[in-house]
Structure formats: structure tokens, C-alpha cells
Amino acid sequence: MKRARSFAVGVAIALFCAMALMLSFAHAEESSSSGNQSSTNTSQLKINSLSELDGKKIGILSGSNYDQIIKQNLSGSYELKYFNTISDEISALKAHKIDAFTADEPVGVLAVNRNSGIGMVPEAIASDNYGFFFQKGSPVTGEFSKVIESLRSDGTLNKLKEKWCGSDDSAKTLPKQDWEAKNGTLTMATTGEQEPLTYVSGSRTTGYDIEVAYICCKELGYGINVENQAGAAIMASVASGKADFGGGGISITEERKKTYDFTVPDYNGAVVAIVRAQDNEPAPSGGFWNDISSSFYKTFIQENRWQLFVKGLGVTILISVCSGALGVLLGYLTVLARRSGVRWVGKLVDGYQALMGGVPIVVVLMVLYYVVFGSIEIAGEIVAILAFILSFGATAGSTMWMSINGIDNIQEECGLALSYTRWEVFNKIIFPLARRQFTPQLLGQFVSLVKETSVIGYIAVQDLTRASDIVRSRTMDAFFPLISTAIIYFLFCRLLTWGLNKLANKFDINNRPRKIEGVEEI
Amino acid sequence: MSIIEVRHLRKEYPNITPLKDVNATVEEGEVISIIGPSGTGKSTFIRCINRLEKPTSGQVIVDGTDMCDPATDLSAMRRKMGMVFQNYALFDHKFVIENLMMAPMDKLGLSKQEAYEQGIGLLETVGLREKALSWPHELSGGQRQRVAIARALAMRPKILLFDEPTSALDPQMVSEVLAVITKLAEQGLTMLVVTHEMRFAQDASSRVFYMDKGELWEAGPPEQIFKHPKRQETHDFIFRVRSWEWDINTAAPDTYELESSLTEYCNRQFMELREANICSLLIEEIVANQLLSAARNRGLHDLKAHITLTAGEKGVDTTLTVDWRESFNEGDDPFADMADKYSQAIIDGLCDRVELVEPGLTRFSVRG
Numbered sequence: 001m002k003r004a005r006s007f008a009v010g011v012a013i014a015l016f017c018a019m020a021l022m023l024s025f026a027h028a029e030e031s032s033s034s035g036n037q038s039s040t041n042t043s044q045l046k047i048n049s050l051s052e053l054d055g056k057k058i059g060i061l062s063g064s065n066y067d068q069i070i071k072q073n074l075s076g077s078y079e080l081k082y083f084n085t086i087s088d089e090i091s092a093l094k095a096h097k098i099d100a101f102t103a104d105e106p107v108g109v110l111a112v113n114r115n116s117g118i119g120m121v122p123e124a125i126a127s128d129n130y131g132f133f134f135q136k137g138s139p140v141t142g143e144f145s146k147v148i149e150s151l152r153s154d155g156t157l158n159k160l161k162e163k164w165c166g167s168d169d170s171a172k173t174l175p176k177q178d179w180e181a182k183n184g185t186l187t188m189a190t191t192g193e194q195e196p197l198t199y200v201s202g203s204r205t206t207g208y209d210i211e212v213a214y215i216c217c218k219e220l221g222y223g224i225n226v227e228n229q230a231g232a233a234i235m236a237s238v239a240s241g242k243a244d245f246g247g248g249g250i251s252i253t254e255e256r257k258k259t260y261d262f263t264v265p266d267y268n269g270a271v272v273a274i275v276r277a278q279d280n281e282p283a284p285s286g287g288f289w290n291d292i293s294s295s296f297y298k299t300f301i302q303e304n305r306w307q308l309f310v311k312g313l314g315v316t317i318l319i320s321v322c323s324g325a326l327g328v329l330l331g332y333l334t335v336l337a338r339r340s341g342v343r344w345v346g347k348l349v350d351g352y353q354a355l356m357g358g359v360p361i362v363v364v365l366m367v368l369y370y371v372v373f374g375s376i377e378i379a380g381e382i383v384a385i386l387a388f389i390l391s392f393g394a395t396a397g398s399t400m401w402m403s404i405n406g407i408d409n410i411q412e413e414c415g416l417a418l419s420y421t422r423w424e425v426f427n428k429i430i431f432p433l434a435r436r437q438f439t440p441q442l443l444g445q446f447v448s449l450v451k452e453t454s455v456i457g458y459i460a461v462q463d464l465t466r467a468s469d470i471v472r473s474r475t476m477d478a479f480f481p482l483i484s485t486a487i488i489y490f491l492f493c494r495l496l497t498w499g500l501n502k503l504a505n506k507f508d509i510n511n512r513p514r515k516i517e518g519v520e521e522i
Numbered sequence: 523m524s525i526i527e528v529r530h531l532r533k534e535y536p537n538i539t540p541l542k543d544v545n546a547t548v549e550e551g552e553v554i555s556i557i558g559p560s561g562t563g564k565s566t567f568i569r570c571i572n573r574l575e576k577p578t579s580g581q582v583i584v585d586g587t588d589m590c591d592p593a594t595d596l597s598a599m600r601r602k603m604g605m606v607f608q609n610y611a612l613f614d615h616k617f618v619i620e621n622l623m624m625a626p627m628d629k630l631g632l633s634k635q636e637a638y639e640q641g642i643g644l645l646e647t648v649g650l651r652e653k654a655l656s657w658p659h660e661l662s663g664g665q666r667q668r669v670a671i672a673r674a675l676a677m678r679p680k681i682l683l684f685d686e687p688t689s690a691l692d693p694q695m696v697s698e699v700l701a702v703i704t705k706l707a708e709q710g711l712t713m714l715v716v717t718h719e720m721r722f723a724q725d726a727s728s729r730v731f732y733m734d735k736g737e738l739w740e741a742g743p744p745e746q747i748f749k750h751p752k753r754q755e756t757h758d759f760i761f762r763v764r765s766w767e768w769d770i771n772t773a774a775p776d777t778y779e780l781e782s783s784l785t786e787y788c789n790r791q792f793m794e795l796r797e798a799n800i801c802s803l804l805i806e807e808i809v810a811n812q813l814l815s816a817a818r819n820r821g822l823h824d825l826k827a828h829i830t831l832t833a834g835e836k837g838v839d840t841t842l843t844v845d846w847r848e849s850f851n852e853g854d855d856p857f858a859d860m861a862d863k864y865s866q867a868i869i870d871g872l873c874d875r876v877e878l879v880e881p882g883l884t885r886f887s888v889r890g
Contacts, residue, residue: 408609408611410607410609410611411611411613413574413607413611414605414607414611414613416574416600417572417574417600417603417604417605417607417674418600418624418625418629418673418674418677419597419598419600419601419625419629419677420597420625420628420629421597424628428624428628429613432615433613433614433615436615509615510657514617514655515655516617516619516620516623516634516638516655518634519634519635519638520635521638522638522639522642
């Protein structure tokens with residue numbers, strides 16, 4: 001029986017890995033040529049001018065202002081598709097799910113350089129200026145603008161542009177923070193997903209806009225702390241005061257100006273359209289294993305990116321374990337609350353469990369971070385743990401309660417008849433009996449919890465999923481990091497299930513030795 | 523002073539009033555069997571005594587303490603009263619011996635060793651010394667109920683309450699539990715036993731309470747209740763539970779169900795195996811070879827017959843009555859045309875006497 005099970009698990013793992021490899025292979029060709037070729041010759045493009053975009057599907061980043069830009073600058077009809085990262089857009093373009101996507105010019109150049117089979121429409125959709133944004137009325141906006149103006153006039157901005165858009169990766173470093181932060185420290189929110197303006201190298205968020213922000217802060221006597229988080233969240237971060245300002249390829253628009261104060265632009269760029277090349281011809285491939293190893297190198301070895309994965313997994317584990325343990329405790333408390341027999345307390349627990357059951361965890365997470373704790377200095381990790389405690393507490397509580405309710409009422413009466421009080425009956429009889437039933441369920445739910453934590457990138461916490469997003473935005477190779485992440489999650493969850501079952505078995509009373517500890521047998 | 527005094531006890535639920543007005547006293551050392559039809563408040567009555575149910579009104583005084591007084595320490599009072607439930611309710615997460623050790627350690631302050639030794643002693647009393655380290659689910663129903671009795675005894679109670687202790691058991695396990703209870707009855711413990719086992723009530727109790735319609739209808743020694751009941755309801759009940767009745771409403775009755783019901787009745791009456799076999803054979807002959815063939819001969823498809831078996835006692839024969847008057851016309855004696863003479867011979871061999879009370883109503887005295 002046991003052998004059959006391990007066999008089945010082995011087969012499942014083998015199948016999974018085979019599938020993963022095949023997927024990688026199917027797309028390895030597309031990511032294999034990471035050479036420094038310049039943008040694909042325009043004559044080979046599927047779409048050569050903006051007017052040809054009429055009636056096509058266009059991908060844009062969610063949380064961006066590309067939709068407005070398209071509306072204002074493109075005539076004709078088109079269908080917009082929303083994506084979270086540029087690597088998703090590249091994958092979708094190659095897979096013919098969309099016909100074009102928009103990008104900021106520096107990002108677009110980099111994307112075309114790193115991927116075969118795509119190119120940039122020569123004509124820009126619109127000119128587009130990037131700057132930093134602050135909460136309305138912030139005095140720092142003007143100070144930043146002044147510094148940026150002086151950087152422009154003395155040629156520093158141009159030098160920085162050459163440095164960050166150039167091909168010499170070794171030159172792309174940020175200055176050390178060696179100045180005195182006499183006016184306090186500013187927190188900058190950025191996506192970290194728009195190389196070369198903002199991106200993660202090693203475990204550090206870096207890029208053109210980051211360096212400009214550094215220089216501004218240095219000039220003005222602020223310390224700077226850069227936090228990267230998922231695209232749609234950075235606006236919320238600044239609005240709620242979680243971050244003092246945002247930046248990194250953020251377009252200055254009239255609409256945004258109504259809500260935020262913008263500095264003068266630090267980069268005058270353009271919005272461009274990226275399209276497929278004519279034949280989507282595969283670049284010369286170095287063979288299956290070479291493709292795999294090249295992807296592996298880019299994803300894990302280059303810039304020590306494996307550290308991002310390890311750190312991410314660590315965060316995932318930390319948050320899962322803390323919220324798992326405290327969630328069970330919270331669940332236990334809801335059970336006690338229900339047993340108190342006080343009507344309104346029971347209603348309260350009902351309401352809480354219904355709420356957590358009916359609201360997606362990612363929404364709970366964002367509401368907690370940006371609304372409830374909006375104006376309080378608090379680490380994203382703590383908020384994530386809180387959110388998952390609330391979520392898991394509701395699940396665990398109702399699971400426990402169902403098992404406890406399933407215990408025959410006669411057990412309780414029997415305990416009372418043996419002169420135990422109601423509390424003692426619960427503690428010594430009802431709960432231990434119920435525990436045997438709900439433990440396996442709770443363990444399963446805990447493993448699900450581990451997977452559910454993959455949404456915490458929304459509040460600036462870098463877990464495993466977010467780590468893979470960051471790596472994908474650098475390599476622009478969508479599949480290998482994704483599959484790798486899937487494998488890491490899968491293996492971790494299997495290991496966890498195995499370990500927890502082992503532990504549960506150890507404490508399973510059915511495996512107790514047949515003896516009474518501490519008595520002299522007669 | 524009586525150990526239990528119940529005055530004008532009343533218990534109401536929103537839809538039903540199981541106890542209307544119950545008055546009773548129990549002296550120390552008495553063994554009381556509480557009998558009566560289902561749903562007449564027998565269980566509610568004993569559950570009011572240890573306050574698992576809260577009476578609507580009236581008084582329950584146990585050992586001089588009013589159980590309904592809010593100031594009464596219920597936990598302390600329940601220590602004096604053990605209770606055995608219909609469904610044993612052993613704690614499945616503890617070994618048998620631990621079931622017996624738990625409450626004495628927590629509530630009587632016994633040391634682990636003392637509780638263990640006492641538990642082993644009690645298991646010996648109920649004949650389950652060997653099962654000390656078994657899980658409850660490894661025991662049969664009868665064994666579990668004996669453990670439950672030992673667990674109640676472990677609290678060294680003055681009073682033991684039994685709530686239908688054998689109702690959930692298979693017939694063959696009833697006697698082992700009753701034997702244990704009977705043994706306890708001889709030891710001077712005050713006991714109240716709600717039961718359907720008439721033989722037990724008759725043999726083991728010092729007094730019998732007959733409860734009906736939410737009241738204590740008649741109380742007295744077994745001799746009075748079972749032989750010379752003073753009230754008509756008591757008489758009818760005693761007769762009914764003592765007899766086995768079966769209705770046949772079709773020309774193709776379910777003979778398997780009939781057979782198993784009959785066997786259960788014979789077991790409950792502690793009928794000797796030989797006599798039980800005779801009853802079984804006799805009924806089979808009468809139903810299959812006489813009644814049904816007679817019905818066939820007359821073209822009857824909705825045969826109606828009523829069979830009553832009353833187990834005999836000292837000096838009284840076991841009698842079987844077959845009433846099929848409803849299905850036959852006056853003047854038509856169905857047993858007159860007994861088609862199967864061979865079957866007739868068998869029936870004669872099994873009976874001492876066959877008496878035709880009137881056409882369609884025959885009484886057989888089973889050979890004892």
C-alpha cells in the first residue's frame with residue numbers, strides 16, 4: 001500500500017518535470033538568442049506603421065496610462081488586453097495572443113534586443129515624459145524639480161542615459177549612500193520591472209530613474225530607501241503614505257496630475273509599439289540542452305539571481321509558518337467564542353468567517369496594507385502575516401467547529417455526569433476527540449495557504465512568486481523562470497506534506513505504545 | 523431520610539411535556555427499575571436527577587441537597603451519582619483503563635497509581651481485566667457498556683443511574699451487561715435503571731416504577747407490578763411487553779423478518795433454546811403450510827391474520843394464538859380442511875394442546 005503510494009508520487013513528479021521541460025523546450029528557441037543584435041529590420045515586421053494597428057489586439061500594462069495614450073494618438077478600433085509584466089506581453093505577442101504591445105522606448109529597445117522575432121514600429125505612438133510623483137501638496141516635489149533642471153542643464157542626465165541604455169552592464173551601478181540624511185529618509189515606490197529605468201540586479205533595485213532619485217536625495221539631504229512592488233500597487237503606496245514618492249518610467253499625464261504632484265520630467269522618451277517580425281523565424285538554436293542551460297544560466301546564475309529565489313522562498317516560508325501557526329490559534333479562539341454561547345459573539349464569528357470566505361485574499365491584503373495600515377509605518381511582511389492569519393483563522397476555525405459539532409452530544413453529557421465542568425469537558429474530551437478528525441484537514445489547508453501566499457508581491461513583499469517576476473522582467477524569458485517557480489513550489493509543497501504527515505503520524509494516538517506511563521503495572 | 527426525593531417534578535419543552543407531575547422517593551440501597559411505554563419521560567426523569575436536564579418546576583432533592591437551587595455545586599453533586607448511557611459514550615481517544623482513571627485523578631484527587639489500581643480492580647469486577655490497554659473501538663458493544671459501568675463506579679458514587687443500558691446492544695450481548703448490573707444490585711448501591719428488560723426488572727429490582735403519560739403511574743415491588751398490577755394501564759403494558767405479536771396482511775408475508783423478530787423476543791424472554799426452536803418451527807408450519815395454503819385454496823390475496831406468542835412462566839405454558847377471523851366467513855372452519863396431513867402431524871407433535879376457541883381463532887399450547 002505504502003509502496004504503491006510512493007510509486008504514484010514518483011510518477012507524478014516525473015510527469016510534472018517532463019511537462020515542464022517540454023514547455024521550456026517549446027519556448028526555449030524564442031529566448032535563446034540574447035545577443036546584442038539591434039532592433040529587427042523594419043522591412044521584416046508584420047506591421048510597419050501605426051495605421052496598420054487598426055482592428056488589432058494591443059497589449060498594455062495594467063496600472064499604466066498607455067490606454068489613454070493610445071486613445072489620444074491612434075485612430076481606428078483596437079482591442080486592449082491588460083498584462084502585469086512586459087515579459088508576459090512578450091510571451092503573448094509571440095504566442096499570437098496579441099498583435100502588438102506598447103512600451104516605453106528604452107524598455108522597448110531592450111526587449112527587442114533580447115528577443116528574436118519581434119521588432120519596434122519605427123514611428124512612435126506619442127512622446128512621453130517620465131518623472132517622479134508625490135502626494136498632493138508635498139513640498140519635496142519642487143525641490144526635486146530644481147535638482148532635475150540643474151542636472152539637465154549640466155549634462156548629467158544625458159550621461160546617465162548613455163550609461164543605463166548602453167551595453168556595458170558593468171558600468172551600471174548606483175552610487176553608495178554615503179551622505180548624511182539630515183532631513184530624514186524618503187521611501188521610493190517603483191515597479192523594478194522596466195529595465196533600464198527601474199529593475200532588480202542581484203537583489204538590488206537599480207536603474208536610470210533610481211540613480212536620478214539618488215542624486216536628488218543626495219543634493220537635498222535625504223536618505224533614500226527603494227521598495228519595489230507590483231505595478232498597480234505603487235500608486236496606492238504613495239496615495240496611502242506607505243511611500244513618499246514613486247517613480248521609474250512613470251509617465252506624466254494630466255489625469256495623474258489631478259491626484260499627484262509631479263516633478264519636471266527627468267527623461268524625455270516616447271511610447272512605442274512592439275510587433276512580431278514577418279515570419280517569426282526561429283533564431284539559430286544551440287540545441288535543446290544548450291537552450292535549457294542558457295535559460296538556466298540567465299535565470300539563476302547571472303547576477304546571482306538564485307539568491308532572489310532563495311530569499312523569496314525564505315519569505316514564503318516565514319509568512320506561511322507564522323500565519324499558519326497563529327491562524328490555528330485564532331481559529332481555536334473563534335471556536336471558544338462560539339462555545340461561550342453568547343449570541344452576539346457567535347454572530348460576530350459568523351460574520352468574520354463569512355467575510356473572509358467571500359473576499360479574495362489579495363483584496364484583504366491590499367485593504368489592510370493601503371487602507372487600514374495606510375498611515376502607519378509597518379513592514380509588508382507583518383501585514384501579509386496578519387492578512388493570512390485572518391484568512392487561515394477563518395478556515396481553520398470553521399474546520400475545527402465542524403469537527404467539534406460532529407462529536408456526539410452524549411460525550412459531553414457523559415463528561416458532565418462524571419462531574420467535569422463544561423470547560424473541562426471541552427478541553428479534556430470534546431477537543432481531543434475532534435482534533436483527531438480535523439488535523440489532516442488542517443494540514444491540507446496549510447499547504448494550500450503556502451500556495452496562496454504567492455499574491456503578497458502586491459504589497460511590496462518579495463516572496464518566491466515575486467522573485468520570479470523580477471527575474472522574468474530582467475531576462476524577458478517568460479517560461480523558464482515560471483516553470484522553475486512552479487517546480488520549486490511543487491517540490492516544497494510535497495516536502496511539506498510529507499513532513500507534516502510524518503509529524504502528524506508521530507502524534508497520532510493510534511500509534512501510541514500500549515502502556516500507561518508512570519504507573520507500576522499490576 | 524430518603525436519598526432521593528422528587529416532588530411535583532415537571533419538565534416542559536416547547537412542543538412536548540414529557541414530565542407532568544412526578545412524585546417519588548428512593549431509599550438508600552434500593553434498586554429501582556423504571557419501566558413504561560416509549561416517550562413517557564423515563565429518561566427525562568433520571569436525567570433530571572443529576573440535572574443533565576433542568577426541570578421546569580418542582581424539586582429534586584438528592585442526599586439532602588436541592589438540585590434545582592442555583593447555589594448548588596452541580597459538579598460536587600454529580601460526583602455522588604454515576605450515570606451509564608444507552609450508547610456507552612466511552613472516550614475513544616483514551617485506552618480503556620484511561621477511561622477509568624481520568625475522572626478519579628482529576629476530580630477525586632487520586633494519584634495516577636491509585637487510579638490505575640482502582641481501575642484494574644473495577645475492570646476485574648466487570649470481567650474485562652484483559653482489555654485494560656485496548657482502545658474502546660476494539661471492544662464489542664456489551665464489553666463497552668461494561669467498561670462504561672466500571673467508569674461510573676470509578677467515581678465511587680452513592681447512586682448509579684442507568685439510562686436504557688441495554689437498548690443499543692445486540693440481543694446476545696444484553697445478558698452479559700444485565701449480569702453485571704444484577705451483581706451490583708446485590709451490593710447495596712442505590713440504583714435507578716430505566717429498562718425494557720422485564721425479566722431483569724422483575725428479578726433484580728427491589729421496587730418497580732411504572733411511568734406513563736408523564737407521571738409515575740404505579741410504584742411497588744415487582745411482585746405487585748408484574749403479577750397484580752393495580753391499574754389497568756400497567757396491566758396492559760405488562761401483557762404487551764410480555765407477548766410477541768405479528769400481523770400478516772398479505773398472502774406473501776416477509777417470513778425472514780418474522781423469524782428474526784421472533785428470535786429476538788425469545789432471547790429477551792430468556793426462553794430456553796429448545797423451547798424457542800419449537801416456537802419457531804410451530805409458527806413456520808402454521809404460517810407457511812396451513813394459513814397460506816388455506817388462503818390459496820380460497821383465492822384470498824389479502825390474507826389478514828394476527829399471531830400472538832406469550833412466553834410461559836412457572837406453571838404456565840407458553841401459548842401461541844392465531845387469529846384469522848377477519849379473513850374467513852362465518853361457519854367456514856379453515857382448520858377443518860387442513861390440506862397437509864403431514865404438516866398437521868408435525869403441529870400436533872409440537873403442541874400439548876390445540877384448542878379451537880372459535881372458528882378462525884386457535885390457541886396452541888407449546889410443548890414445554
